[in-house]
Amino acid sequence: MGIKKTLLAVGFFLILGVMSLVGSEVKTSSPEIKITPEMKEKFPVKPHHAKLSFKCTDCHAEQGDEPENFKAIEDKGCLSCHKTKQYLADRLKFMDNLHTNPHNSIHDGPKLYCDECHNEHKPSENMCLSCHSNDVKLWMRPTP
Amino acid sequence: MIKKIFLIIKNNILLTALVGVLVGLLSSWILYEGLHRTSGDRFCVVCHEMKPMVAAYHNDVHGGNGKTGIKVTCATCHLPHENVIAYIATKARNGVVEGAIHFFGNPDKIDWQANRANRQHFVKDEACYGCHTNYKTNESISEQGRKMHAHYASLEGTKNEIGCASCHAEVGHKGLRSMLNYYKPEYEFYKGKLDTKKEEAEKKLAEELKK
Numbered sequence A: 001m002g003i004k005k006t007l008l009a010v011g012f013f014l015i016l017g018v019m020s021l022v023g024s025e026v027k028t029s030s031p032e033i034k035i036t037p038e039m040k041e042k043f044p045v046k047p048h049h050a051k052l053s054f055k056c057t058d059c060h061a062e063q064g065d066e067p068e069n070f071k072a073i074e075d076k077g078c079l080s081c082h083k084t085k086q087y088l089a090d091r092l093k094f095m096d097n098l099h100t101n102p103h104n105s106i107h108d109g110p111k112l113y114c115d116e117c118h119n120e121h122k123p124s125e126n127m128c129l130s131c132h133s134n135d136v137k138l139w140m141r142p143t144p
Numbered sequence B: 001m002i003k004k005i006f007l008i009i010k011n012n013i014l015l016t017a018l019v020g021v022l023v024g025l026l027s028s029w030i031l032y033e034g035l036h037r038t039s040g041d042r043f044c045v046v047c048h049e050m051k052p053m054v055a056a057y058h059n060d061v062h063g064g065n066g067k068t069g070i071k072v073t074c075a076t077c078h079l080p081h082e083n084v085i086a087y088i089a090t091k092a093r094n095g096v097v098e099g100a101i102h103f104f105g106n107p108d109k110i111d112w113q114a115n116r117a118n119r120q121h122f123v124k125d126e127a128c129y130g131c132h133t134n135y136k137t138n139e140s141i142s143e144q145g146r147k148m149h150a151h152y153a154s155l156e157g158t159k160n161e162i163g164c165a166s167c168h169a170e171v172g173h174k175g176l177r178s179m180l181n182y183y184k185p186e187y188e189f190y191k192g193k194l195d196t197k198k199e200e201a202e203k204k205l206a207e208e209l210k211k
Helices: A002-021 A037-042 A074-082 A085-091 B002-011 B013-037 B051-058 B074-078 B084-104 B112-122 B125-131 B143-155 B176-183 B195-210
Strands: none
Touching: A074 A085, A074 B143, B002 B013, B013 B084, B051 B176, B051 B195, B074 B125, B112 B176, B176 B195
16 A cells, blocks of 8 residues: 555645645735726826736825725835936936926926826826927927 | 668768768857857847947947946847747848848838837847846845836736836837937927937947947
8 A cells, every 4th residue: 555655645745835836926915906997087097007007006005995095106106116307317318408308407407296297197287388388399299 | 872872871870970960060150150140239230220229228238338348139138039940030030121121221211219119029028037037036126126027927928918128118228219319309399409419429339339
């Protein structure tokens, strides 16, 4: 009956091995929120973010699981992916030549709050427009 | 005739084996050298329309502008590495298509800015994690970064699959959007006003390529 015992032992270790693998995946503590068509309409996401299939909690981290109660994520939230304001200003360096870089303007430098211009769940509003109403459309595309 | 050859082989089995090994080694060496020497910026730029891309690449850590000076070749990131046949086939096809555009087509018509939207198809993810092997667990990556990498992995194989370059927008080519604008401004307003920047870039590029 040696074979039977060996088989049992091997089986036991196999099951134990598989069990140890379960749960070893990267755990994300964020709660799952089902995105319904109504929610999509109420909180539309910008196309460049939509195509990355983000979950609500990827941005609204540690804000619970009730979308109605979510708060704005502020600069820190945006910059957790978008690095730094200087980095963003550098990406539009070609505009510096004509002093039209919105991320490094002659008025504010790279210091504006992200949401002075950019919104995620409603249309963005380019702050430059408040004074340069005629020129902005020549300098840059609509604010993403 | 064939019988005669077989007879010669049979009588000189050792010599035949030796010749076989030599021929094998020689052809692998030629293939290796051929692929190796035709994979870098200096070779590719001859036919491919990619001067601004090369200029931006030289400013990037992947193009030798890091502390260690490590430089990856064009082919490392832009050719498939799953199997050698696909690698060579893609290389050959690109060579012919890009060569044709360069010599007979109209390169000025290429909308580089628009093409950047397809960047995830130009960059081969297996090449990224061929070097960045621990991108999911590396603790020097921010917590959000690791979370996003797990998100990337969770989409693999689904219809919503994304690529490394989907998020890492100018990877391998630091300041690509600006460099493209120096060569071909995306807004009318900048036309003719960034030419000195283009000249600077061209000069630096020529020096880099001479090195």
